[in-house]
Amino acid sequence: MARVPHLTSRPARKRALAAAGAAFSVVLATVGVVAATTGAQAAAANLVQNPGFESGALSPWTCSSGSGTIVTSPVHSGADALRGTPAGSDDAQCSQTVSVQPNSAYTLSAWVNGSYVYLGDTGTGTTDGSTWTPGTGGGYSQLTTSFTTGASTTSLTIWVHGWYGQPAYEADDFSLTGPGGGGSPSPSTGPTSSSPTPTPSASPTGGTGGTCSAPAWVSTTAYNGGAVVSYNGHTWTAKWWTQGDIPGNNAQNVWTDDGACSGSGSPSPSSSPSTSPSPSPSSTGGGNGGPHKHVLTGYWQDFVNGATVQRLSDVSSQYDIVAVAFANATGTPGQISFAVDSGLSSSLGGYSDAQFRADIATLHSRGQKVIVSVGGQNGAISVGDSASASNFASSAASIIKSYGFDGIDIDLENGVNATYMGQALHSLASQSGLGSSFVLTMAPQTIDMQSTGMAYFQLALNVKDILTIVNMQYYNSGSMNGCDGNVYSEGTENFLVALACIQLQNGLNPSQVGLGVPASSSAAGGGFVSPSVVNAALDCLASGTNCGSFKPSTTWPGIGGAMTWSTNWDASAGNQIANTVGTHLHSMP
Numbered sequence: 194m195a196r197v198p199h200l201t202s203r204p205a206r207k208r209a210l211a212a213a214g215a216a217f218s219v220v221l222a223t224v225g226v227v228a229a230t231t232g233a234q235a236a237a238a239n240l241v242q243n244p245g246f247e248s249g250a251l252s253p254w255t256c257s258s259g260s261g262t263i264v265t266s267p268v269h270s271g272a273d274a275l276r277g278t279p280a281g282s283d284d285a286q287c288s289q290t291v292s293v294q295p296n297s298a299y300t301l302s303a304w305v306n307g308s309y310v311y312l313g314d315t316g317t318g319t320t321d322g323s324t325w326t327p328g329t330g331g332g333y334s335q336l337t338t339s340f341t342t343g344a345s346t347t348s349l350t351i352w353v354h355g356w357y358g359q360p361a362y363e364a365d366d367f368s369l370t371g372p373g374g375g376g377s378p379s380p381s382t383g384p385t386s387s388s389p390t391p392t393p394s395a396s397p398t399g400g401t402g403g404t405c406s407a408p409a410w411v412s413t414t415a416y417n418g419g420a421v422v423s424y425n426g427h428t429w430t431a432k433w434w435t436q437g438d439i440p441g442n443n444a445q446n447v448w449t450d451d452g453a454c455s456g457s458g459s460p461s462p463s464s465s466p467s468t469s470p471s472p473s474p475s476s477t478g479g480g481n482g483g484p485h486k487h488v489l490t491g492y493w494q495d496f497v498n499g500a501t502v503q504r505l506s507d508v509s510s511q512y513d514i515v516a517v518a519f520a521n522a523t524g525t526p527g528q529i530s531f532a533v534d535s536g537l538s539s540s541l542g543g544y545s546d547a548q549f550r551a552d553i554a555t556l557h558s559r560g561q562k563v564i565v566s567v568g569g570q571n572g573a574i575s576v577g578d579s580a581s582a583s584n585f586a587s588s589a590a591s592i593i594k595s596y597g598f599d600g601i602d603i604d605l606e607n608g609v610n611a612t613y614m615g616q617a618l619h620s621l622a623s624q625s626g627l628g629s630s631f632v633l634t635m636a637p638q639t640i641d642m643q644s645t646g647m648a649y650f651q652l653a654l655n656v657k658d659i660l661t662i663v664n665m666q667y668y669n670s671g672s673m674n675g676c677d678g679n680v681y682s683e684g685t686e687n688f689l690v691a692l693a694c695i696q697l698q699n700g701l702n703p704s705q706v707g708l709g710v711p712a713s714s715s716a717a718g719g720g721f722v723s724p725s726v727v728n729a730a731l732d733c734l735a736s737g738t739n740c741g742s743f744k745p746s747t748t749w750p751g752i753g754g755a756m757t758w759s760t761n762w763d764a765s766a767g768n769q770i771a772n773t774v775g776t777h778l779h780s781m782p
Contacts, residue, residue, distance in 0.1 A: 240291050240299075240374070241351065244367040246273040253289055257354075260285035269304040269333045269365035277354065278361040281680055284311075285362070286354035292374020295346050299371035302337040303353060307362030309640070309671075312336040315350045318343020320612055321646060333365065347374060357680050358672055482632060482661055482754070483562055487731075487778040488513035489771070490634060490664055490707065490756035491763065492566060495519070496534045500716070500761035502541060505552035508760045509768050510559050511775030514632060514661075515760065516566040516602040520592065522574045527581030527617070528588045529574060531565055531596070553597050564632050565592055566602035574605060582613045586620035593625050600625070600632030600661070603652075611648050615655035622659045635663045636709060636756070639670040639683075639692060645699050654700050664707040664756030667692060668720025675743065683720040686741040689730035693752075694745050697734075703749035709756040712770050716762035724773035727755055731774075735781060754778050 242253050246263050254261065254275070261277050268274040277285030293299065295318070303312050305326060313323030322338035342349070351369060355362040482488035491512040493505055508515050520531040538544040553563050567589070568574060576585050589601055601621065603614070622631045633656065641649035642665050653663050667689055672680050675691025676698055682688060689708050696706045710727055711717030733740035737748045755778060757763055757770045 238370070238373060239367075240293070240369040240371065241367040242289065242291075245269075245271045245365055246275050247271050249273055251275070251287070254287050255289070256287040257285065258283045261287045264363065267306055267333070267363055269306075271365075274363045274365035275353070276361050276363050279355040279357055279359050281358050284354040284357055286352055287364070288350050288352035290348055290350050291369055292348050293342050293346060294372040294374055295342055295344050297372045298339070298341050299369060300337060300339045301351055301367075301369050302335055303367045304333040304335050304365045305353065305362060306331075306333045306364075307355060307360060309356035309359050310336070310362045310364070311352075311354050311356075312364075313338060313352055313646075314340060315352065315646075316346070317341070317349050318346035320651065323647065324608070325640065333363075357674055483513040483560055485513055485779050486704075487752065487781050488662065488707075488754040489775040489778050490514040490516060490662070490754065491760040491770070492516045492518045492756075492758050494759050494761045495537050497536050497540050498761075500759060501764035502537065503761055503764060504541060504544060505549060505563070506555045507764070508556070508561075509763070509771035509775070510561065511768075511771035511779075512561060512760060513754070514562045514564060514634065515556060516564050516604075516634065517598070518566040518759070519604070520565050520567045520589075523588075525584055526578075527574070527576045527584035529567055529585065529592065530588070531592050550596060557597070562599040562632050563597075564600045564602050564634065565589075565596070565598045566604050566636075568604040575608075575610075576614045576617050577610045578613060579616070582617035582620065585614075585617040586624055589617075589621050590624035590626075593621075593627075599630065600627065600634070602634040602636065604636040609648050609652050611651035611655055614652055618656045619659065631659060632661045633659050634661050634756075636666060637663065638666050639673050641665075642692070642696055643674060644695070650696075650699070653705075657701065657705070660701075660705050662705050662707045662753040662756075663696065663701060664709040665692070665696070666709045666758075668709075668711050668717045670720065676745070677743065679743075681743070684722055686722070686726050686730045686733070687743040688720075689722070689727070690733050690740065690745065691743050693730075693734055697745075697749050697752075703751035704753045706749075707753040707756050709758070710770070712757045712759060712763035713766040715765065716758055724769050727770075727774050728777040731755065731777065731781065750782070 243250075246254075249263055251261055251263065256277060258280070260279065260283055261275055263273050264276045265273060275287060277287055279285040299314075301312065301314055301322070305312065309325065311323060311325040313321065315321050317340045319341055322340045324336045324338045326334055326336060351367070353362075353364045353367075482490070489512050491508065491514075493503065493508055493515050494500065495517060505515070505517070517531075520529040522528070523530050533544060533546060533549050556563050574585070576582050592598065593601065601618075603609070603618070618633060622633070625631050635649070635653060637649035637653075641647050642653075642663070644650065645654065653660060668683060670683055672682050673688070673692055674695075675681050675687070676694035677691060679691070681691050689710075693706055693708060697703060708727060708730060711721045714721045729739040729741075731752060731754075732738045733744065734752045735748060735750050737744060755770075755774050757774075760771075763770045
C-alpha cells in the first residue's frame with residue numbers, strides 16, 4: 194500500500210523514514226500497451242506543438258478557467274515553462290489535441306514540478322492513460338505513460354493538471370512519440386482528465402447481433418477488453434457489456450476482433466467493434482467475506498516495524514478478512530512468491546512455515562477468510578502484457594493452493610494496468626479452484642479512485658464480476674474532492690462519506706465499497722479518525738443517520754464495510770478497530 198504504514202513497514206524503509214518522516218511513494222499509474230520498440234519510439238518525431246513553451250505563449254494549449262501562464266523560472270530546459278495555478282474548484286488543467294494514426298503505439302512524457310501533478314491522455318480509442326507524482330516540488334521529475342490507439346482514432350487530447358486547492362505546478366518539455374497523424378488539429382477546449390464513459394450503440398460495428406448464451410466454444414472467463422476465449426484458432430475478445438450469461442460473469446455479450454458470436458453461439462465474420470463501455474453497474478460482485486453482510490478487513494504484517502508482533506492466530510476474531518502482507522516479486526515479470534519473513538520468525542522466538550499454515554486453518558475454523566496481499570511499498574510487481582499476466586495468475590494460484598488462502602488482495606504502489614491485471618485476476622479466479630468463494634480485495638489510494646478514468650478504478654470495474662471489496666485508503670492523502678464536487682480534508686467524517694460516494698455513484702456495488710482507515714495515529718502519517726467516526730460514516734452511508742455536514746442524497750444499506758492497516762497496529766492500540774468498528778459492522782442490518 195502506498196501509505197505511511199507500509200512506508201514504515203519494512204525494516205530498511207523504516208530506517209530511511211525515521212529521519213525523513215512520513216512521505217508518499219511515487220505511483221506511476223501507467224495504462225496501455227506498448228507495441229513499438231524503444232528504438233522506434235526514440236527515433237519518432239515529437240507530435241506535441243509548442244512542447245517547451247519557447248514561443249512565449251500558450252497556444253495551441255488551452256487551460257481551464259485561465260489557470261495557465263508562461264513563466265521563465267523554474268524551467269526544465271530553455272527559457273520558458275508552463276505554470277498552472279489550481280483553485281478550490283479547478284485543477285488547472287491545460288490540454289492540447291494531437292493528430293495520430295489508428296492502431297499505433299505512443300509514449301507521452303513531460304517534466305513536471307510541484308505536488309499532485311498529473312499527466313494523461315483522453316480519446317485514445319482504447320484505454321486512456323494517466324500518471325502522477327505526489328512530490329512536494331523543489332525540482333523537476335519526468336512522468337511517462339504509454340498507450341495504443343483504437344482502430345478509428347485519428348486524434349486525441351493530451352493534458353496536464355494539478356489538484357484542487359494545491360499550490361501552482363510547472364510543466365515543461367512535453368513529448369508524444371509515435372506515428373504522426375494526417376492534419377493539424379484545432380486547439381482543445383480542455384476536457385476533464387477523467388476518461389468519458391462511452392455510450393453503447395445498438396450493436397457493435399460490424400457485429401452480427403445476437404446475445405451469447407454461454408455457447409460451447411466459450412472455454413474461459415470473458416472480461417472487458419482482452420483476448421480470453423478461442424474457437425478454431427481465432428482469438429476472441431470480450432468487448433461489449435449487455436445482458437448474457439457467460440460463465441464467471443454477469444451482464445455481457447462477447448464481441449471479437451475478428452468475429453462475433455451470434456444468437457446461436459456460432460462464430461461469424463465481423464470487423465472490429467466500437468469502443469466498449471464500462472461494465473454495467475447491475476453486475477454483481479464475486480466472492481464473499483464470510484458470514485457477515487458487512488465485513489471488517491485487516492492487514493496482518495509478516496514483518497516487524499514497531500507494531501505489536503503477532504502470530505496469525507493472534508488476530509482478533511472480529512476480522513472477517515485477514516490479508517497477509519505481503520507476497521513479493523521474483524525475477525520473472527508478473528511472477529510472485531511468498532514465505533513468512535525470517536525477521537518475524539526470529540521476533541516470535543520461532544514461527545515456522547508449518548505453524549503459519551496451521552494458523553490459517555485456525556482462522557478458517559473461526560469462519561475468517563485469509564488472503565495473500567500482493568505489493569506493498571516494496572512490491573514492485575508489474576503486469577503489463579499477456580505473458581506477465583499469465584505468470585501472475587499461475588504463481589498466485591500456486592501460492593493460494595499451497596497455503597490454503599481464500600484469495601488475493603491487490604495493493605500495488607507502482608501502478609496497475611487495468612487491462613492485463615484484469616486478465617490476470619480473471620485467470621487466477623478460474624485457476625484457484627475456489628469458485629464463488631474466491632475473495633478479491635483491493636486497497637488503492639484515494640487519488641486512484643477519484644474518477645473512472647483512473648487505472649485502479651478501471652481495474653475495479655473490469656473485475657467487478659469477481660470483486661469482493663475495494664478498501665480505499667482514506668489517509669495519507671491530504672484534501673480531496675468528494676462526490677458533490679467540494680473539497681474535504683482527511684481525518685473527518687465528511688471525507689470518508691464524500692469520497693466513498695464517488696465509488697458508489699460510479700459503478701461499484703455498495704457491497705464492494707469499504708472504508709480503509711489507519712488503526713492508530715502511529716499507523717499513518719495523516720488521516721487517523723477515532724473508531725466512533727468510522728462508525729458514524731458507515732451509518733451515514735447505510736441509513737443517512739449520524740452524518741456530518743455532508744449528507745448524500747441517497748443511502749446504500751448494503752455498504753461493504755471497513756478495513757484497517759494493520760491488525761498489528763490495532764493490537765498496539767488495544768484492538769479499538771476490531772472491538773468498536775468490527776462489532777458495529779456485524780450489528781448493522
